[in-house]
Amino acid sequence: MSTDHGDDHGHHLPAVEDWPRGFGEASWWPFITALGAGGLYLAAALYIVAGGPDSTISPMFAPMLGAASVGTFLLGLYGWLYHAFVSEFWSRGSNETSAKALRWGMIAFLGSELATFGAGFTYYFFIRAGTWPPGELPHLLGSLVLINTAILVASSVTLHWAHVAIRNNDRRKFVLGLLATLVLGVVFIGGQVYEYYEFIVHSEFTVTSGLFGSAFYGLTGLHGLHVSLGGALLAIVTIRALAGQYSAERHVSVSTVSMYWHFVDAVWIFLVVVLYAGAQLGA
Structure with a gap:
């Protein structure tokens, strides 16, 4: 070497x-x-x-x-x-073939992630088809989850804004968009940790609280892990952007990280509709 x-x-x-x-x-x-x-x-x-x-x-x-x-x-x-x-x-060197391979690699990875979340939702739908509610449920659809959802959706908007900026060679907007996305992602994780604290300490709702408890923490925890992974990827992209990397011709990792982040955002919206709103309205 x-x-x-x-x-x-x-x-x-x-x-x-x-x-x-x-x-x-x-x-x-x-x-x-x-x-x-x-x-x-x-x-x-x-x-x-x-x-x-x-x-x-x-x-x-x-x-x-x-x-x-x-x-x-x-x-x-x-x-x-x-x-x-x-x-x-x-x-x-800049190789368009390699760039396409990375993008298709991310698509294949997201396909496997879709199967992973699908298995978790299948478990939830299975218990949802039985006696409902399976025990006492805490108040799920509160202001915290709605604010957290708005924060994650906003992070997808700022990341898209950053992606468009680098394709137009606007480095200032690119870096600002990445920093805003990273901050919003960290705030979202903090909000989820606080939600866990409220449920566990004040509502005594834990992963051992029946079938719904295991499904709730399994799905939201899995999603939280993916957001944390996305935050690490965003941090690396942001560090690279601050170091002067990326241009209108070379931004393939920005594209792949954007794909991943938008996927995580879409999964969260589906999770809120099915797990939070669906469980609360059916109780």
Whole structure:
């Protein structure tokens, strides 16, 4: 591997010293990302086990492991994507075939994500067909979820505005649109965390609160994880934009991240209509 960094605009590969000897371009970042993702499942299992009456596991283990896993996942994702796309952006040629491959790759990925959410909604529709409501439900369709929905929809608008701006080579509007989208995404996640706090502490509505509790937290938690992933992607795109990358001819990662973010937005709207409004109106 060449050590000449004269044309990489000051960027470097963050995992160079961590590459296993003899494995060329291999990197530890995908392993770190997978480790963080696996930790989330373990945290969820600990949360369920710790909720039992005879459990000897501290209830603090699950949220601590969950927070550490999210941090590990986002760190690994950042290093992975930085290595793959950021470090030598200007030294690579612009290849329309590669750009189309990345776009179709994102479409294929979103297809798999659609199947994942579809499985979760199938579970919800299955329990919805039975006796309803399956126990006492908290007040779901409040002002918080409506405000959060408006925030996420607004973030899609600002991201589209940014995407149009870079295609017109308007860097100022591009960067402002990305920053606005990133801030709105963080506020949305904060709103969802606060909603969980209200449900768990004040309404005593948890993932163990019957079939609906497991469906609610499973679907909203899955969506929250995807928004967090989208926030990490947006952060990387924003850092690249602030570093002077992207142009009207080279913005394929902006396009793919936009596709992902708009998909997450559409899933949330469907989730609010089906899970929040549907459960509340049918109670």
